[in-house]
Amino acid sequence: MSTEKATGQPPHPALLIPGPIELDDDVVQSMSHYAESHVGVPFCNTFGETLSMLRKLFQTTSPQSQPFVIAGSGTLGWDMVAANVVEPGDEVLVLHTGYFADSFADCFETYGIKATQLKAPVGDRPQLPEIEKALTSKKYKALTVTHVDTSTGVLSHLQSLSELLARVSPSTLFIVDGVCSVGCEELHFDNLRIDVCLTASQKAIGCAPGLSIVMCSGRAMESFHNRKSRPGSYYGSFRNWLPIMQNYETKKPSYFATPPTQLVHALHTTLTQVLSRPLSERFEQHKKMSQKVKKAVADLGLDQVASKPENQANGMTAMYLPEGLTPPEILPSLAKKGVVFAGGLHREIASKYIRFGHMGVSVMDEGRGDIERAIEALREGLAEVQRERGDKS
Numbered sequence: 001m002s003t004e005k006a007t008g009q010p011p012h013p014a015l016l017i018p019g020p021i022e023l024d025d026d027v028v029q030s031m032s033h034y035a036e037s038h039v040g041v042p043f044c045n046t047f048g049e050t051l052s053m054l055r056k057l058f059q060t061t062s063p064q065s066q067p068f069v070i071a072g073s074g075t076l077g078w079d080m081v082a083a084n085v086v087e088p089g090d091e092v093l094v095l096h097t098g099y100f101a102d103s104f105a106d107c108f109e110t111y112g113i114k115a116t117q118l119k120a121p122v123g124d125r126p127q128l129p130e131i132e133k134a135l136t137s138k139k140y141k142a143l144t145v146t147h148v149d150t151s152t153g154v155l156s157h158l159q160s161l162s163e164l165l166a167r168v169s170p171s172t173l174f175i176v177d178g179v180c181s182v183g184c185e186e187l188h189f190d191n192l193r194i195d196v197c198l199t200a201s202q203k204a205i206g207c208a209p210g211l212s213i214v215m216c217s218g219r220a221m222e223s224f225h226n227r228k229s230r231p232g233s234y235y236g237s238f239r240n241w242l243p244i245m246q247n248y249e250t251k252k253p254s255y256f257a258t259p260p261t262q263l264v265h266a267l268h269t270t271l272t273q274v275l276s277r278p279l280s281e282r283f284e285q286h287k288k289m290s291q292k293v294k295k296a297v298a299d300l301g302l303d304q305v306a307s308k309p310e311n312q313a314n315g316m317t318a319m320y321l322p323e324g325l326t327p328p329e330i331l332p333s334l335a336k337k338g339v340v341f342a343g344g345l346h347r348e349i350a351s352k353y354i355r356f357g358h359m360g361v362s363v364m365d366e367g368r369g370d371i372e373r374a375i376e377a378l379r380e381g382l383a384e385v386q387r388e389r390g391d392k393s
């Protein structure tokens with residue numbers, strides 16, 4: 001069994017992990033583009049259009065906003081923030097909803113920035129009163145939040161955080177790790193007064209892995225321009241990339257380091273598809289399919305790691321396995337049924353839960369049947385394992 005409708009691709013199990021995700025045929029085909037110069041007119045046009053489309057995806061119309069698309073994974077976005085937007089000695093407050101906050105904090109520390117984490121119990125998120133208390137106790141240069149923490153499936157609420165910052169600490173930069181949310185969760189860069197939102201090509205955007213995507217506000221760029229020390233990275237330096245991005249967006253050639261031309265084509269293709277329909281429809285469809293998955297999970301008697309409905313992401317579901325069952329016991333049986341889920345990632349609970357990514361084309365194109373098949377595989381797989389255990393005992 002495999003993705004039935006993917007005509008252009010060899011049969012394969014449906015990749016339903018929280019990134020990388022299934023690719024549309026046209027996106028796959030874009031990656032076999034013939035070789036072309038990264039400074040030639042055709043590629044400058046493709047890259048320029050891609051950057052302009054990113055403004056639409058992030059819902060920003062401010063001319064001061066600045067997109068960056070650089071070869072690397074989502075992780076490079078953390079490095080770019082730490083190396084350019086904040087400076088050694090600065091204090092940042094990191095809201096912790098899982099594994100990815102630990103890593104972002106570690107990245108800051110690598111660059112000599114002091115990261116203070118505000119942690120919540122596993123499956124929950126820090127609450128506004130404690131965040132307010134932290135913000136008023138010290139001057140933080142930036143607040144970071146993981147919009148969807150892929151290790152727990154916890155969704156953070158950007159609107160209330162934005163309002164809190166405006167009220168108690170307006171000079172603090174608002175930094176959003178949107179690696180698992182841009183393209184599947186409502187995110188309005190301008191209205192939420194976000195200063196940096198970083199993401200990656202391979203999650204809800206529906207491209208292959210390999211591109212780090214960062215959107216900066218005018219305020220974040222000002223913070224970069226006003227820094228006293230030079231950027232803490234060479235490859236990731238805005239000083240090196242800013243002129244390149246500005247030139248590409250006006251379709252002019254320039255060079256700092258060679259972009260992966262085929263991947264940029266693939267990103268162009270997926271963004272063209274995503275933006276061909278209103279974004280609101282896309283977010284609604286993710287919500288609808290997420291509700292379907294979450295209902296099926298509840299019907300199977302499984303608890304979600306994000307226990308409160310208001311904390312549950314729409315592009316993925318992290319679910320605890322029945323008592324005593326571990327991911328290596330169930331994942332291979334799901335793979336045999338043609339679906340690939342992910343094991344646990346959060347250190348404290350890693351051996352107790354699995355993760356189901358439901359984003360992008362698998363959700364938007366219901367005709368593929370990916371989500372239905374995954375729910376069915378989960379139901380059958382769990383029943384089989386329970387039966388085998390029953391036989392043994």
Ligand SMILES: *Cc1c(COP(=O)(O)O)cnc(C)c1O
Pocket residue numbers: 019073074075076100146148149150177178179180200
């Ligand atoms: C996947 C992910 C990252 C890291 O992205 P890579 O492309 O694996 O480097 C960072 N943050 C979140 C929330 C993620 O889901």
